[in-house]
Amino acid sequence: MGRSPHRLLVLVSGAALALGTAAVPAAASVNSADHLISHQHNASYSSNWSGYAETGSGYTSAAATWTVPSVSATSSATYSSAWVGVDGDGNSNLIQTGTESDYANGRAQYSAWWEILPAYSVTIPGVTVHAGDSITASVAKSSGSSWVISLKDNTTGKSWSATKTYSGPGQSAEFVQEAPTVGGSQSAVAHFSTFNFSNLKVNNAGPGLVSSEKIILRQNGVDYSTPSDPNSAGNGFSVSYTG
Template sequence: MSTTRRTVATLSAVAAAVLASTAVSLPQAFAAPAPTARMVPVQGHRIVGPATGIRHSDSTNWAGYSATGSRFTSVSASWVQPTVTCTSATTYSSFWVGIDGDGSQSVEQTGTEADCSGGSPVYSSWYEMYPAYPVNYSDTVKPGDHFTSTVSTDGSGTFTLKLADTTRGWTHTTTKKSTTASLASAEIIAEAPSSSTGVLPLSNFGTASFTGATANGQPIGSFSPDQMNMASGSTRKATTSSLSGNENFSVAWNHS
């Protein structure tokens, strides 16, 4: 079942929840609206140096690490769900692992969300086979929950997307097909989601800590990955730390 990931601007959180829970039984003319925000391939990607070893780049929507230059069939990491600090503004942030999206127009990914709506935090979890819309899981997500996730493929178009909240004891394993996946990158990312009009304001998530970041079963640092900061023009929106132990890092919020 495809469900609404978050409220549109004209709906209250309660109304959106009612729509999502009744989407299956409603006639087509009254179906819940499509999500207004989604995770998309890296945008505005600009390498700022160096040319060898771990690279550094700025992106308008991604912060974290992305490995390229090989054929990737698995990516894994763990993280602690950040706590968002909300104002009256509606803002978004997501934390995920995935294959593709850096240099390709498909992404196979799963992760969590930390948004602000009407001054209140909204936490959720999801998977997405971009360019298809994301699908929410219904399980409770709270700040401080420990997550572990793996996206893997058999290399012939079948993907397994696994997301586990080890704090609350739930796990989702979703199997999907893709005929467009290029298997060209593997990444562990904090993202400012996008809508049809572009990148959305980034929630103040403080710091997101990722551990055990691997690609093809090896520490992601083994692939001389791209260390990506999120920026809009001269404004730094999120900063990615150096790798520790070749597979651990954090992303710090700087600006919406």
């Protein structure tokens, strides 16, 4: 079954517009736009992203470690993705890799994937992901348009790495817990367990996150996924389901 691209976040005058679709086991449309959500209370609000994004120029790598969150049963299908990436905030490019924690077809489902827009995401072979596993992942420019995408399951020791071609502008770096679009519609957020993003790096250095950079996932007036303030080093935070 085909898997569809992950979604973009575009910040426009303090509002968040989500574009595209996400890597989930369902047919989904590409580049379906969501409504604008206003910027309030020193945070950005998005219908599909929660976490942190650094914006500017010259971003050539991003890396993070996180624990794959578990998901609880829901009466209908719900979805979530944890990932690290470069670009996608303010432009239509994106290189990323991460893990999926979904509740669909009556069961919890977990997987690892990588993606370069506008192509579809690809399930990472040989790395079987479980809830509670520690994951370290990165995307990094090596030279020219060559980038290395890497993901390791620290719990099982299984790892994967590949060199891919990417020519995005390097205008942002992200650490995100996402609710994807499925079948052309914004998905409901999976009821995921609280987990941490840690050891964050941008261009091989700590990103120095500040609380005003946080992105809260809000749908229909409800905050479903909320990041904590950064830790004292500015290189980690937790994300909680708050719906």
